[in-house]
Amino acid sequence: MENHLLEVKGLDVLYGDVQAVWDLSIYVDRGAIVALVGANGAGKTTLLKTISGIIHARRGEVFFSGRSLAKLRPQEVVNIGVSHVPEGRRLFSKLTVLENLKLGAYPPRARPLFAKSLERAYGLFPVLKERKKQTAGSLSGGEQQMLAIARALMAQPDLLMLDEPSLGLSPILVRTMFELICTLNNQKVTILLVEQNIHQALKIAHQAYVLKTGKIAMSGRGNELLSDPEIQKAYIGERWSKPR
Amino acid sequence: MLKYLSVGLVAQLLVNGILFGTMYGTAAIGLSLIFGTMRIIFLAQGTIIIFFAYICYWLFTLFGIDPYLSLVFVVPMSLLLGMGIYQALFKEAAALEDKNISLLIAIGLMFLVENLMTVVWTGNPRSITTGYTSLVFRPIGIDLTFTRLVALLMAILSTAGVVLFLKKTLIGMAVRAASEDMVSAALVGIGSHRVNAVAFAIGIGLAGIAGVSLATIYPFDPFYGFIFVLKALISLALGGIGNVFGALLGGIILGLLESLASFFLSGGWSDAISYAVFLLVLMFKPEGLFVRSIQKA
Amino acid sequence: MKDKRAIILTVLVTIAFAIVPFFLDVSTSYFGYFLFLSFCYTIIAQGWNLVAGYTGLISMGQHAFFGLGAYTTGIIWLRNITKTGYYFDPVTMILSGLVPVILAIIIGVPLLSRLRGDYFALGTLGVGEIIKVVFVKGGAFTGASDGLHLPSTVFESMRPYYWTGLFLAIFATAGVYFLTRSRVGLALRAIREDETSAASHGIHLLKYKIFAFAAGAFLAGLCGSLYGIYLFHINPDSVLKLDWTLYPILMCVIGGNGTIIGPVIGAFFMNALFVVTDIYLVQLHPIVAGLLIIIVMKFMPRGLIGLIDTIKSRGL
Numbered sequence: 001m002e003n004h005l006l007e008v009k010g011l012d013v014l015y016g017d018v019q020a021v022w023d024l025s026i027y028v029d030r031g032a033i034v035a036l037v038g039a040n041g042a043g044k045t046t047l048l049k050t051i052s053g054i055i056h057a058r059r060g061e062v063f064f065s066g067r068s069l070a071k072l073r074p075q076e077v078v079n080i081g082v083s084h085v086p087e088g089r090r091l092f093s094k095l096t097v098l099e100n101l102k103l104g105a106y107p108p109r110a111r112p113l114f115a116k117s118l119e120r121a122y123g124l125f126p127v128l129k130e131r132k133k134q135t136a137g138s139l140s141g142g143e144q145q146m147l148a149i150a151r152a153l154m155a156q157p158d159l160l161m162l163d164e165p166s167l168g169l170s171p172i173l174v175r176t177m178f179e180l181i182c183t184l185n186n187q188k189v190t191i192l193l194v195e196q197n198i199h200q201a202l203k204i205a206h207q208a209y210v211l212k213t214g215k216i217a218m219s220g221r222g223n224e225l226l227s228d229p230e231i232q233k234a235y236i237g238e239r240w241s242k243p244r
Numbered sequence: 245m246l247k248y249l250s251v252g253l254v255a256q257l258l259v260n261g262i263l264f265g266t267m268y269g270t271a272a273i274g275l276s277l278i279f280g281t282m283r284i285i286f287l288a289q290g291t292i293i294i295f296f297a298y299i300c301y302w303l304f305t306l307f308g309i310d311p312y313l314s315l316v317f318v319v320p321m322s323l324l325l326g327m328g329i330y331q332a333l334f335k336e337a338a339a340l341e342d343k344n345i346s347l348l349i350a351i352g353l354m355f356l357v358e359n360l361m362t363v364v365w366t367g368n369p370r371s372i373t374t375g376y377t378s379l380v381f382r383p384i385g386i387d388l389t390f391t392r393l394v395a396l397l398m399a400i401l402s403t404a405g406v407v408l409f410l411k412k413t414l415i416g417m418a419v420r421a422a423s424e425d426m427v428s429a430a431l432v433g434i435g436s437h438r439v440n441a442v443a444f445a446i447g448i449g450l451a452g453i454a455g456v457s458l459a460t461i462y463p464f465d466p467f468y469g470f471i472f473v474l475k476a477l478i479s480l481a482l483g484g485i486g487n488v489f490g491a492l493l494g495g496i497i498l499g500l501l502e503s504l505a506s507f508f509l510s511g512g513w514s515d516a517i518s519y520a521v522f523l524l525v526l527m528f529k530p531e532g533l534f535v536r537s538i539q540k541a
Numbered sequence: 542m543k544d545k546r547a548i549i550l551t552v553l554v555t556i557a558f559a560i561v562p563f564f565l566d567v568s569t570s571y572f573g574y575f576l577f578l579s580f581c582y583t584i585i586a587q588g589w590n591l592v593a594g595y596t597g598l599i600s601m602g603q604h605a606f607f608g609l610g611a612y613t614t615g616i617i618w619l620r621n622i623t624k625t626g627y628y629f630d631p632v633t634m635i636l637s638g639l640v641p642v643i644l645a646i647i648i649g650v651p652l653l654s655r656l657r658g659d660y661f662a663l664g665t666l667g668v669g670e671i672i673k674v675v676f677v678k679g680g681a682f683t684g685a686s687d688g689l690h691l692p693s694t695v696f697e698s699m700r701p702y703y704w705t706g707l708f709l710a711i712f713a714t715a716g717v718y719f720l721t722r723s724r725v726g727l728a729l730r731a732i733r734e735d736e737t738s739a740a741s742h743g744i745h746l747l748k749y750k751i752f753a754f755a756a757g758a759f760l761a762g763l764c765g766s767l768y769g770i771y772l773f774h775i776n777p778d779s780v781l782k783l784d785w786t787l788y789p790i791l792m793c794v795i796g797g798n799g800t801i802i803g804p805v806i807g808a809f810f811m812n813a814l815f816v817v818t819d820i821y822l823v824q825l826h827p828i829v830a831g832l833l834i835i836i837v838m839k840f841m842p843r844g845l846i847g848l849i850d851t852i853k854s855r856g857l
Contacts, residue, residue: 054427074430083431090428092421094486099417106418107433155433285659333835342842343659344599348790349838355787356831363824470783474670477663516674519667526664527655 003066005030005190006051006082006159011060013046013214020046021214024060028159028207033181033191035201035222038211044194045087046214048161051192052084053077064159079107083157087164087194089148093137097128097147100136104154113156121150124180142173149180153189160184161192166200178204202226256386257503263392264461265499266399269492270454271476272483273406274447276491279480280423281436281443282338284346288354289451290473295357296322296455297464301370304459311372311460312394315453322452326445329353338440354470361466371463395457402453403492406446410488419443423486471515475502478522484532493534551714558707568699571816577699577771579812580706581764582792586804587713588760589789594799595721596753597733599658602665604785605672606641606758610765611772611780612676613637615689618770634705637766638759644672645758646751653750673781688776691769702771709767710805713760718801720756729753733799761785784827791834797846806845 006028013021021043028034036044049055051062053074062069069077074084092100101121105114122129125146131139136147145165152160162181166174178200185191195201202208205222210231218225225231271289278286296318303309303317330338333353337346379390410416415438422429422439430436458464458472475498483494498518505514525533558576565573585607592600614637618630652664720726728749731739740746765785769775788811789804796807814833818825841848 052431054430073435074427075433075435078431078433086428086431090425090431092424092428094424095417095420099421102414103417103421103429103432103434106414110433151432283659285663333839337838344593345838345842347599347659347662348794349835351787351790352831352834352838354831355827356835359824359827359831363822363828474666510678512674512678516671516678519671519674522667523652523664523671526660526667527651530660 004028004063005065006192007061007063008047008051009061009063011047011050011062012058013043013050013055013060014058015046015055019214021050021057024211024214024216026209026216026219028190028192030158030190031185031188032206033185033193033204033222035205035208036192036194036211037196037198037201037208038217040196041213042211043214044211045163047211048084048086048163048192048194051077052082052161054084075107078155078157079109081109081156081158082161083152083155083159084161085148085152085163085165087167089144091136091144091148091151094135096133096135097139098132100147100151101128101132101154104151105156107155110155114154117154117156121153124153124183125150141168142170142176145169145173145177146180149184153184157189159190159192161194163194164196165193166195166197174200198231199226202231252385257507258500259386259388260392261500261503262496263389263396263499264503265479265496266396266492267454267457267461267495268472268475268479268498269483269495270399270402270450270457271472272479272491272495273403273488274450274454275473275476275480276483276485276488277406277419277423277443278447280486281419281426281440282334282346284334284338284343284350285477286444286447287347287350287473288357288469289447289476290471291354291358291361291466291469292448292451293455293458293472294464294466294469295361296452297459298361298365298370298455300456300459301372304372304374310374311456315456318452318456319449323445323449326448327441329448330441330444334440334444335437339436354473358466358469365466367465367467369463369465370459372459374460377460389461391457391460395461398453398457399492402450403488406450407488409446415439415442474522475518478518478525481522481525481530482533484534487532487534490532490534494532497533551711555707555711559704562700562703573699573703575812575816577703577706579809580703580710581768582788582808582812583710583805584706584713584767585761585764585785586789586792586796586808587717588757588764590793590798590800590804591717591720591729591760592753592757593790594793594803595717595726595733596729596750598653598750598754599662600665600754600757601662601786602669602672603757603761603789604781604783605665605669606645606761607765607768607785608672608676608777608781609641609644610637610762611769611775612689612765613640613762614766614769615691615775616682618691619689634763634766637769638762641758641762641765642755645755649751649754650747653754654747669781669783669786673777676781677777688774688779691773691775702767706767709763713763714801714805716756716760717804721801725749725752730799761789784830787827787830787834791830791837793844794834794842795837795844797844800844800846803844803846810845 004027008024008026011021011024012019024047036047038044050057051069053069053072064080064082067080092103101118105111105117110117127143128147128150131143136144139147149165166177169177174197181191181193182204193201193205202222202225208220208222208225209216210218271293275286275289278284299318300311300314303314304311333349334346337349376390381388381390410420418429418434419439419442422434422436426436479494479498480491482497483490501521502514502518505517561576585603589603592598614633617633617636648668652661656664728744731744732746732749736746765780769780772779792807792811793804795810796805797803814829815826818829
């Protein structure tokens with residue numbers, strides 16, 4: 001039997017009477033980068049929110065390391081090892097960089113490792129060390145994104161879920177972001193990535209799912225999907241029609 | 245009236261206003277913490293303050309315990325009571341989308357407590373008289389009542405205490421974070437019930453301190469609580485929600501306003517002016533008077 | 542059709558209430574007084590129902606409108622302004638309803654256009670307090686803190702009170718009924734559900750909110766007028782107390798906010814509860830009210846109607 005790190009089975013999620021996700025099943029293997037791509041409103045954020053416990057599914061199951069996440073609240077999900085960096089970062093803008101990082105290590109399982117986690121964060125993002133006493137709200141867009149990811153890492157997650165990390169970043173920063181994701185993955189962090197930047201996402205993903213109106217339209221390995229003509233036509237456009 | 249105006253008189257009015265206003269400020273800080281986490285206006289705050297004023301009064305009248313000494317008992321009691329009220333009344337309601345339910349529970353609590361106190365302890369105004377309640381210092385010709393000075397001291401100390409708590413402790417940081425973004429806080433592992441309960445407990449703790457201050461300064465009756473919470477709300481509006489020092493400052497400003505207004509106009513009108521200021525601030529400067537530009541993350 | 546049955550039932554109940562004074566001396570019977578008071582509570586509860594239950598605006602200033610209605614009646618009568626000489630004057634009552642409406646529009650426009658939710662509730666609280674000060678300080682015009690005394694020698698029997706009360710209660714309830722079935726009612730409910738979405742559908746938010754607020758004020762004023770004539774002594778302590786804001790809230794909440802008969806059920810139920818507690822101690826009213834609102838909000842926030850609905854849908 002396959003042993004996936006994260007398994008989502010037959011998920012139905014509704015907002016009131018409006019169904020956002022239909023019978024959705026995906027899995028994420030340990031050590032992989034899995035990308036969720038698709039247009040706005042396709043259900044990608046909804047899926048992440050359901051996994052992290054912000055909203056609850058009407059039907060279906062979510063298993064992490066074999067354990068059901070169904071009845072858990074977000075703070076409990078973090079303590080199990082799943083960190084969610086939400087869309088728009090949502091930092092504590094009035095608190096300093098260091099305070100944000102300290103709070104990142106709030107879950108009981110992460111607190112004893114605080115010093116080590118902090119060093120690792122500063123190692124990956126030296127700029128955060130420089131600005132540690134500044135309020136998060138005063139950082140630039142790119143720095144804020146880095147802080148958001150660093151904060152999530154402070155919880156020592158086994159699975160890191162990123163919702164649109166490249167949103168609003170300049171092209172150079174976008175490339176840095178994706179390089180960072182690969183680096184993290186090399187450091188044994190499993191990544192579930194939701195992205196609108198389909199090209200970059202598929203480039204680095206081991207496995208990818210294409211979501212359309214709450215259902216899975218396609219799935220496969222990242223590079224396979226990248227060279228798929230349908231994908232290229234629908235999402236990537238003429239410029240990238242030649243496979244790289 | 246103006247005929248009697250002199251520098252000394254004005255100074256006296258100002259001093260009185262500042263000293264009295266610190267009580268409003270203390271209550272306002274409590275309201276700010278509770279609103280920050282639970283997003284409800286805890287209208288029963290004033291009545292709870294009166295409740296603790298009564299506790300202080302009875303401890304003194306029945307057992308001869310000095311009011312300031314009674315703080316040793318009142319402060320822990322208020323913290324525990326705060327936790328208890330949260331668990332019993334607000335825990336589920338705070339998680340709901342509809343904040344009106346929590347608001348109505350707070351209103352119900354206010355009615356319940358103030359009328360219960362009226363029935364049990366009668367509606368007669370109470371005040372405490374000890375050896376020092378009539379003690380007055382007169383430097384440079386201005387009357388400084390001892391008890392009001394102590395109230396000022398308690399207000400400053402408790403404000404400092406709250407600020408230290410919020411800035412230096414992890415749970416205090418968690419409260420600040422949750423006040424800004426509860427969902428985001430949950431995603432880093434901060435449980436909403438925990439921060440709500442802590443904020444609420446501190447809010448009630450501040451009510452306990454304010455209650456003891458009030459008992460030594462001013463006569464009180466069960467229905468004064470409602471008026472008091474309105475004044476605390478005005479202070480909060482002036483200072484801006486989320487700003488601890490601002491709340492204290494707002495209280496002082498209100499105290500000044502009242503002191504001056506009640507001198508030049510008769511008592512009732514000064515209240516009306518306070519409420520009018522309240523409406524104006526709510527409508528035109530809801531972020532408070534002291535706001536600098538805020539950057540969004 | 543469920544509606545037809547409801548209407549027939551209402552008519553029957555109304556007739557039943559209407560003929561009571563022929564079997565019971567309502568002037569002396571406690572039950573007559575109980576019914577009259579229940580009618581009064583129904584009127585003001587429907588006012589709150591419209592403002593908060595259907596439109597979602599939590600107004601904590603209903604008592605100001607109530608008091609304003611009472612004072613208007615008192616002032617008109619004492620100064621013989623309408624010169625009709627009638628004791629029970631519809632013109633006076635209508636005017637007593639309209640004056641609060643004027644106030645509602647005056648304060649409603651600035652408050653409703655700028656304040657949301659909690660802040661609006663606070664604003665109405667502030668206004669209520671200001672009104673109270675104005676009336677206490679009104680000098681000879683409003684009778685200051687002693688209030689206005691109407692000549693009680695005019696009182697002959699409770700009957701006109703009873704029937705007027707019944708009429709107004711029916712009027713209020715029917716008003717809410719027809720309003721909610723109209724396009725106006727639809728707009729109000731849309732505003733309660735989701736303001737932004739309502740606005741994007743072309744609903745002029747301010748206009749409808751003011752309408753609901755003013756309608757609630759009208760009903761509160763009418764109730765105040767009736768109650769004022771009944772009391773003969775209109776003073777700030779009796780007509781401007783916060784109770785007149787809390788009790789309607791409580792009744793709607795117990796019966797079911799945002800329903801048509803919820804407030805009616807709530808009014809009768811609460812009044813009955815008060816009668817029971819009166820046996821022990823009159824001052825228990827507000828204590829019971831406070832306790833009840835906590836219990837209801839915690840365990841059945843949708844009121845008795847909601848409870849019945851839940852039981853029905855679970856097929857018990």
